[in-house]
Amino acid sequence: MPLGDETIVLSRRQAEIGFAILAGLAGFVILFGAMEHDTGWSRSGPEAGYFPFRLGMLLMAASGVILLRVLLQRGPSEPFLSWGAAKKLLAFLLPLIGFVLLIGPVGLYLAGAAYLFVAIGLIGRVPWLKSGLIAVLVPVFLFIAFEYAFKAPLPKGPLGPLFGLI
C-alpha cells in the first residue's frame, strides 16, 4: 500500500511545540478553576483548591521546560505527519464524528449502520455487498443484544417508538 503524498504537514518539532503549549494552557485553565476555591493550607490540612492550584502551576512549569528544550534544539527535525497520513486520519475521524452527530437525531443503531457502510464500503473499499451486509448485520446483532437480551438501552431515535422500547 503506498503511503501517498509524502509532503510534511507537521514536523515533530512543531508537534512537540504545539502539545507543550496546549498542556501549558490546560495548566492555566486548571489554575484558574482552582482559584474559585480556597487554595491555602488551613490548620486542618489543605483546602479544596490547594492541590488543583499546585497541579496547574506544575503543569505550566513542566510544559514550559519541555517547550524551552524543543525551542533550543538545533538541527533538522524528523517528520511527524505527512499529507498522506493526515488524509488517512481525516478519512477515519470525519465519518466517526458524523456518526456521533447522527446518534442524537436517528439513534445509535441507524447511525451505526450508516457509519459502518461509509467507513467500510466507501473509505475501506470493501466490496459493496460485503460492506452492506456488515453494516446491516452488526447493528441488528447489537440491537437484539442490548435492547432485548441485556436490557441495557442505547439511544434508538425513531426505532424506539417503532419497537415500543424506552
Added chain:
Amino acid sequence: MVENFTQLMQGFAVSLSAYHIALMMAGVMFGLVVGVMPGLGAPNGVSLLLPLTFTMEPVSAVILLTSMYWGALIGGSTTSILFNIPGEPSSIATTFDGYPMAKRGEATKALTFAFLSSGFGALFGVVVVTLLASSITKFALLFSPVEYFLVFVLAFASFIAFGAGSPLKTIVSILIGLALASVGMDTISGSMRLTYDIPELIRGISFLVVVIGLFGLGELLETMQNPYAAKAVTTRLDWAEVFRSAMIWPRHYASLLRSAIIGCWMGIAPGGPTAASFMSYGIGKRMSRNGANFGKGEPDGLVSAETADQAAGSAAMLPMLALGLPSSATAAVLLGGLLIWGITPGPTLFREKPEFVWGLISSMYLANVVAVIMALATVPLFARMMQVPFSITGPIIAMICVIGAWTVAGAPFDLWLLMVFGVVGFVMKALDYPLAPLVLGMVLGDRMEDAFRQSMLLSGGKFSAFLGSPLAVVISSLIALCILVAVMGAVRRRA
C-alpha cells in the same frame, strides 16, 4: 486454620452439588458474554440476574452471581488483548503487553496466558482467604486514612519509580491524570471543583471514557496512519497452539508467584485490583529478567498484570463480606445484590451464616476452574477475529468504543470527550509521552487526596501521623525503599 479447613470442607459439601455446578457454568458463560460485549460488564450481568435469584437460596444466588463475576472479569481481558480496549479499569495493565502480543500474531498465546494467569491469581487469592479468613478482618481494621494514603503512595511509587522514559514527560502525564481525577464534587469540602459551571462535569470525568479514548481510539488512529501495521495478522488457531502455550506458561512461575503475592497484599490492604495490577507490573518490570521488553509484548508483563488483578479481586472478597466495603465498582454491585437478599455484610456474618460464607469461598475455587476452562475453549474463536482485515474491524472497533463510552453514563458529552482523548492519546504516544502514568494518576488521584486530607483532619495537621502506627512505619519504609532503588538505578544508568 484447621478449623477453617473443616469449614471449607463443609462449604464444598454445599457447593459441590449438581445444581450448583450447573449454576456455576451458566453464570460463567453469561459472565464471559457480558464481559466480551462492548460496554457491558459485570454490573449489567448482576442487574439482569438479580430478579432471577429472588426465588433462590442465598447461597445458590451468590454462587450464580459470583460465577458471573469471574466470567465477566476474564471476558474483560479478552477485549484488552484483542482491541486494546480495557473493559474494566483493572484490565488496563493487561493491554500494555497483551495487545502488542496479539498484534504480533500471538493472540492465541496472549489469551491463553491471560486466562491461565487470572485463574492462578484467583486461586492463590482464595487459598490466602481460606487460610487467613479470621485474621484478615482484624488486619483490615488497622487501616485508617493514614495507612490508606500510604498504600496508594506505595502503589504509585513502585510503578513510577520503575518506569523509563523522559522524566519531564512522565510528570506532565501524571499531572494531567491527577487533574482529571479532581474534576467534580470534592469529598472533603463538598464543593464542585474544576467544573466551570458545565453541568456535564458535575459527575466528574469518567475514567472509562478517558481510557477507551486514549487506548482504544488512540490505537486505531495510530494504526490508520501507519498502513504497514494495518495488515491482518495470521495467527495459528488450532487447539494444539492453545495446548502448547499452556505448556510453556508455567515457565513464568517467578512472575506468577510475585504478582499473586502483590495482588493479595493490595486486595487485603484496601488498594484494589487496579492499583494492584499497576504495582505488580511496575515491580515486574524491575525484577523480571525480561523487564526491558515490558510494553513491547513481553509475556512476563502480561502475566504480572493479569495475575495480580485477579489475586487482588478474590482476596478483596473477604474484607468486602466482613466490612461491607467493596473493592471496585463491580464488587459494589455484587454487594448490593447481597443486601437485597437481606444478607448484611459485617464481622458477624462468618459466625451467623457460616454455611453461606464457606459455601461462597468453596465456590470461588470451583467457579474459577470452570471459568478458566470455558474461557480457554473460546480462544480459537476470538483469535480468529484477528484475521479479519483492518478495513473491516477498524470501523467496528470504533463503533464499539462509542458504545462503550455511551454506556458509562448515557451522555452525549462523553462521546465528545472520547473523540478528544482519542486524538490526545494518539498525539501523546507519537510524542513519547507515557500514557500509563496518566491513567494511574487518574485512578489513584482523588483517593490519595481524600485520604491525605482525612489524615490531616484526624491528626490536626501533623505530618508525624504518617509514622504514627507500626503499620504506617512499615509501609513508609517500603516507599522509601522504592525511591532508593529508583535513585540508585538512575545513578547506575548515568554512570
Added chain:
Amino acid sequence: MRGYRSKFLSAAFVIASAVSAMAFSPSKPVEFVVTAGAGGGTDIFARTIQSIIQKHNLMSQPVVVTLKGGGSGAEGFVYGKTGAGDPHRLIFGTSNQWLLPMVAKVGWKREELTPVAALAFDEFLLWTRPDAPWKTAGELVAAAKAGNIKVGGSQSKDLDETLLRIVEQVAGIKTTYIPFKSGGEAAVQLAGGHIDLNTNNPAENVGQWKAGQARPICVFSPTRLAAGPKVTDTMAWSDIPTCKEQGLAIEEYKMPRVVYLPPNMPAPAVAFWADVLRKVFATDEWKEYIARTSQTGTFLAGEEFTRFMVADEARSRKVFEAENWLVK
C-alpha cells in the same frame, strides 16, 4: 414551514392532553434512576420497589434500573430534569434533592422536578466505639467540651455533617468532622477505633453493633424505635434511648426516601405513580423491608409531601446559613 410546524405541534398537544386527561398508564419500559452508587441505601430502596411492583404486577411494563450517583447524586437529578414531560422516568433519592442545590453549584432547583411521594424515613443514631468512656449523650457532650472529638460521616455538607452541626449548636460544643465516601466507610473507621463517633443510619452500622465493634448512644427520633427481636445479646433497637430523653434537645432528624418525576408532568401521570407507590407501601414485602432496615414507614404524597419539603428546606437553610455553606 414554521406555521405548519407549530400548527402541527399544537394539534399534537391537543391530542396529547386529551389523552392524558383520561388516564395514564405506561406505554413503554420504565426507567428507575438511582441517584446513588450501587449497593447504597437508595439503590436498595429502588430495587425493593422494583421487585414489589413486579411480584404484585402493579404495572404492565418492565423496569430498567440505572445508577447515576455522580456528584452526590447530582448526576441523577440533572438526568431526571432532562426528561421533561416523560412519565416513564422515575427518580429515586433522598432529601439531597432539595439540600444539594443550596450548598453546591448543581444544575437543578427543588421545584423543577415533580414530587411524587416519600415512602420511608431513615433514622439517624449516634454511634461510638465500644471502649469510649462516655455512655450517654450527656457524658459525650461533657467530653467534647473538654477535648477534641472526631466524628466521621458520609460526604461533606450532606445529611451527616448537617446533623453534627445541629448537635454542636444545640449542645454548644465543637468537634472535628471527617467526611468519607459512604456511611459504610465511616462504620469501618469507627470499628477500627480511628474515629470516636459517627451518625450512621441503623442499616449502615448494625453489622458492627452485632459484633461488638460499635455502640449506639441515642437515636434522633421523638420516640424510641419499634420493638423487635434482640439485635445483640442484651439489646433490641427499642432499648436505645432517644437523644432527647438524654438531654440532647433535638426533636427529630430523619432522612426521607423519595420518588420524583421529571418536570412538566401531566397530573394523571403523577396520580398514576402515586397510586402505584401507595400500593407498594401497603404490601407485606414493604413492611418487611422497613423492619429489616429499621426505618420508619410513612407515606407522603401531593400537598403533604410538598409542605414537608418546604419546611425541611427552610430548617436546613438556617443551619447552612450559620455554617456559611450556602452557595452564592
